[in-house]
Amino acid sequence: MKPNRVSRRQFLQSAAAVSVAFVTPKIAWGQTSADVIVIGAGMSGLNAALLLEEQGLNVRVLEGRNRIGGRVYSLGNVPGNPEAGANAIVGKNALATARRFGAELIDRSQRPGINRERLLVLGGKIISPSEWPDSPQNPFPKDQRETMPWGYVSPLISKNNPLKNLEDWVDPAHASYDISLHTFLEKQGATDRIIQLAVDTNCIYDRSAHDASTLMPFQSDLRRKFRQRAGRINFVGKGGNQRVPEAMARGLKRQVIMQKTVSGIRSEADGVDVYCSDGAQYRARFVICSVPVPVLRNLRIDPVLTGVQEQAVKSMSYSLCTQIHMTAKRPFWEDDGLPPYMWTDGLVGTVSPSRNGPSPDEVTSLAARGRGLMATYLDRLGPEGAKAAVIKYIEEIRPAAKGQLTALHFHSWQLDPFAGGADFMIWGPGEVTAFHGKLWERHGRISFCGEHTALLNSGQEGALESGARAASEVIEQL
Numbered sequence: 001m002k003p004n005r006v007s008r009r010q011f012l013q014s015a016a017a018v019s020v021a022f023v024t025p026k027i028a029w030g031q032t033s034a035d036v037i038v039i040g041a042g043m044s045g046l047n048a049a050l051l052l053e054e055q056g057l058n059v060r061v062l063e064g065r066n067r068i069g070g071r072v073y074s075l076g077n078v079p080g081n082p083e084a085g086a087n088a089i090v091g092k093n094a095l096a097t098a099r100r101f102g103a104e105l106i107d108r109s110q111r112p113g114i115n116r117e118r119l120l121v122l123g124g125k126i127i128s129p130s131e132w133p134d135s136p137q138n139p140f141p142k143d144q145r146e147t148m149p150w151g152y153v154s155p156l157i158s159k160n161n162p163l164k165n166l167e168d169w170v171d172p173a174h175a176s177y178d179i180s181l182h183t184f185l186e187k188q189g190a191t192d193r194i195i196q197l198a199v200d201t202n203c204i205y206d207r208s209a210h211d212a213s214t215l216m217p218f219q220s221d222l223r224r225k226f227r228q229r230a231g232r233i234n235f236v237g238k239g240g241n242q243r244v245p246e247a248m249a250r251g252l253k254r255q256v257i258m259q260k261t262v263s264g265i266r267s268e269a270d271g272v273d274v275y276c277s278d279g280a281q282y283r284a285r286f287v288i289c290s291v292p293v294p295v296l297r298n299l300r301i302d303p304v305l306t307g308v309q310e311q312a313v314k315s316m317s318y319s320l321c322t323q324i325h326m327t328a329k330r331p332f333w334e335d336d337g338l339p340p341y342m343w344t345d346g347l348v349g350t351v352s353p354s355r356n357g358p359s360p361d362e363v364t365s366l367a368a369r370g371r372g373l374m375a376t377y378l379d380r381l382g383p384e385g386a387k388a389a390v391i392k393y394i395e396e397i398r399p400a401a402k403g404q405l406t407a408l409h410f411h412s413w414q415l416d417p418f419a420g421g422a423d424f425m426i427w428g429p430g431e432v433t434a435f436h437g438k439l440w441e442r443h444g445r446i447s448f449c450g451e452h453t454a455l456l457n458s459g460q461e462g463a464l465e466s467g468a469r470a471a472s473e474v475i476e477q478l
């Protein structure tokens, strides 16, 4: 289909609202020019840039933040540098990339550490595993009364998973599973109460089981099985996972240009202009854009995206996650004898300890992670309100925690202007069938990458896969 071009005047007028950069005339070839400009120094953009440099191309990476890594983000202001983003390296390519660029790694499977049991808290009350089968809050049928809320969905998905190969999820033969997870679970006999507890509480799919296509959990179940067969990988970067993308960035011939927020891209017959919100402009033969979809939605792109690609960029949603990272003066879990891990239906979502010190038994910090609706609720309280509310909640549930907690860091991925969402993009019911492939179709001289465009993998592994695909798209055009 012929791209729907806006006139230069229209483009400049609409872009002016976003950035003054657009009132500047077309950049002359050779002025701040490169063969390829990569937008974003996350795992996908860095991988694309490194691969293109290997081909002898002159590549510049533009990054909006003042740090490398995107959604791989280790908190330097909390003891032990806990992760606000990617928690672990679980894929072969991510592991090989980390090793290749000399990032020091820790094998988590060699760090047994403290009790990983989870404390169940519903309606503000602790429910012990022995109380759970008879609890009036337990929605499960007779033969499943011992199932904990977090343990219900995975076995059901695993048992019914029709996918055999990693590309099967996009095969039209499986389109009948492109229905909501809620509908699928209902078909398996789950009641609304079960789905509400097992999926919607601490929901990893936007706000509820209605938001995700069943092909998503099928695909992650298949990946998990493949990883198990290949031998489990569970590494973290020494000093934080962010050290891995930082090592990748050091491997580039030309430094990443930091704090360059791209606000528009214009693809023309002989090159691409990239406009930044501080007025800086760049020109390249090709552009690779790695920004997450909520950011892409707000970029001025000329020619404008059209048809299914435009629809997909407008409509895709993301997982939600708001986190409060804390330290404890005393290990209060030793005082009350309960595990530090908590799974709640309250505003703290889940609480989990990080053990990043020299001893695997030492808890260096705790993180409350609100998901789905709880994430949006914490966002509404604001950073200080959310920190206070989280500590109050934990102290009410566990009096031993009284006066022990200090909240050091609040991060909302959905409010983060360079992300707009957390771990992954959500394929909603019908969206795999409607949008697959179109989302990352090359647009003139602009290629797209990022975990949201990966076919086979997810997380960091998917980001690397997508960066390699986008780099090969550029190479094919040379």
Ligand SMILES: Cc1cc2nc3c(=O)[nH]c(=O)nc-3n(C[C@H](O)[C@H](O)[C@H](O)COP(=O)(O)OP(=O)(O)OC[C@H]3O[C@@H](n4cnc5c(N)ncnc54)[C@H](O)[C@@H]3O)c2cc1C
Pocket (backbone or CB within 6 Å): 039, 040, 041, 042, 043, 044, 045, 062, 063, 064, 065, 068, 069, 070, 071, 072, 084, 085, 086, 087, 088, 089, 090, 260, 261, 262, 263, 290, 291, 292, 295, 321, 413, 417, 418, 419, 421, 422, 423, 424, 449, 450, 451, 452, 458, 459, 460, 461, 463
């Ligand atoms: C809470 C959480 C837990 C996770 N856990 C895991 C895990 O355990 N294992 C795993 O493998 N993955 C995990 N992930 C997912 C993983 O972090 C991401 O899939 C991966 O890092 C995405 O890389 P990316 O390059 O696609 O996107 P990003 O990392 O988002 O990179 C995009 C880059 O573009 C930059 N950018 C955005 N807008 C602009 C702009 N306008 N101009 C210039 N630059 C811009 C951003 O700052 C960013 O650096 C987790 C993520 C989160 C949030």
